[in-house]
Amino acid sequence: MVRGSEGATLAERLTVGVAARLSRYLQVLTQAKKMGKERISSQEIADYTNINATQIRRDLSGFGKFGKRGVGYNIDSLLGEIRKILRTQGQHNIALIGAGRLGEAIASSPIFAEHGITIAAVFDNDPAKLGRKIGGVPISSLGELDEIARERNIIVGVLAVPADAAQGAADALVAAGVKIVFNYSQALLDTPSDVQVHTSNPAVELLYALYFHLT
Amino acid sequence: MVRGSEGATLAERLTVGVAARLSRYLQVLTQAKKMGKERISSQEIADYTNINATQIRRDLSGFGKFGKRGVGYNIDSLLGEIRKILRTQGQHNIALIGAGRLGEAIASSPIFAEHGITIAAVFDNDPAKLGRKIGGVPISSLGELDEIARERNIIVGVLAVPADAAQGAADALVAAGVKIVFNYSQALLDTPSDVQVHTSNPAVELLYALYFHLT
């Protein structure tokens, strides 16, 4: 890590591992702050994330001396520092595809808003749903995706559709210039190589958790 | 990896990384099979998982010679081998806490059933919901959790409740002997050290995806 004397980071790109861990610290800090805590130790973060405390201190100390020995880290200031490192201080607009039960659950959860992420558009192919609002956002038809995505500067799409509709929805997102797709269906998606697909599958995680439970 | 000459694995415990990757291969193979494919190459798995093809071959070859040079892997037989390694051939019963939109979405998804995981009980504290069925399973009150969990041999609980109800529900699961908790709320959970908590947060993954998009 190359740093100037003023703390202005001449940023090299973070490794995937570091960025993933910093994101998780961000989540713990956000929740701890909501619980009214003002300080937190690397050990407490470790307990919540299952990431080793030494690793946490090491990750953070690569960017500056954010903690106080004998005391821990100030939650507010550490939140600010990590947001700076991850460049997540702006507002980000995302599109949700699928206004079924999962889509509604996602739209009504505070989980995105809490991190400055706004669901700026919701799409569904069911004509009966068009115009209805979920999470305060009216449901549009998939035919409008292209126009709306460009107009609202959307680069992230969340797929909450059945497996058999997933590839079609992904194609529509890609056509509209979306570069990051979160896939909550089981389907495997074919996309151009400049599009990042994140597939979330609770069953996969569960099989893996069971392995360690059973052995 | 210590192996006998007959392929009978004198199993050492898998590392966390290997078990996580094998679980993901399982998911890709399951989907590829549904799409009617019979064979798959390490490169194809790599395209769907973003895991390096060499790493995939290396992970698999640690357990046997499952592939055919010039051809690839037979999907059915590789599925069987990985299931053997991960010991996920049995049926597993899990409990779902929370019968709201997210709970319903989870219960009605084939994602668990596909991997031999059965939602054997659903709990909710809303008296109006008791007895109603979701995913074919009647909703019980949280007061019955202890009895039902023991009776149905449930060691995994999935929390689909609001953040402010999550700790209480987690306590109830722990009291009922559950050792693996999937937390779909934002709440940080305090649990005994022999209980594995997996917290899933799409916003965290998104922040991290955005970092790599923006840099």
Place this chain on the structure above:
DNA sequence: TAGATTGTTAATCGATTAACAATC
């Protein structure tokens, strides 16, 4: 045979951890 893809080697890099002086 020719082309494709595995299984494996060798080299590198990042993650992980224990330990402990520094210091709040």
Place this chain on the structure above:
DNA sequence: TAGATTGTTAATCGATTAACAATC
């Protein structure tokens, strides 16, 4: 001061990758 916790070092281990012979 005494206790706690950071920041950092040093050592180890697993992940990652390119390359390629083996072989289907």
